[in-house]
Amino acid sequence: MQQTLWGDRLPQRRKKSVIPLQTAPPYSITGNDCQILGHTLREWDLAGCSICIDCQAKIFCPRCITAHPQDENAIAVLCERHEERQVSA
Numbered sequence: 001m002q003q004t005l006w007g008d009r010l011p012q013r014r015k016k017s018v019i020p021l022q023t024a025p026p027y028s029i030t031g032n033d034c035q036i037l038g039h040t041l042r043e044w045d046l047a048g049c050s051i052c053i054d055c056q057a058k059i060f061c062p063r064c065i066t067a068h069p070q071d072e073n074a075i076a077v078l079c080e081r082h083e084e085r086q087v088s089a
């Protein structure tokens with residue numbers, strides 16, 4: 001019984017079947033804008049909360065309330081009434 005040159009079949013492993021890694025953070029697209037330009041806030045509600053139009057980040061005014069009622073990781077930003085006016089004097 002003769003053995004052919006290709007007697008031993010090499011298992012065809014597909015080395016290129018790479019599973020795509022989902023490493024991209026969900027806020028990568030608009031997150032930079034907010035870091036550079038600052039958040040674009042929506043209207044403040046009566047509770048002293050707002051939200052960023054761009055990145056949907058929760059915003060709350062620390063002078064109106066001590067913490068955001070829904071999101072403990074919300075960003076503290078002074079609201080229109082409490083923001084310190086830039087007095088150039």
Ligand SMILES: [Zn+2]
Pocket residue numbers: 034038039040052053054055056057
């Ligand atoms: Zn934002």
Ligand SMILES: [Zn+2]
Pocket residue numbers: 048061062063064065078079080081082
């Ligand atoms: Zn406020």
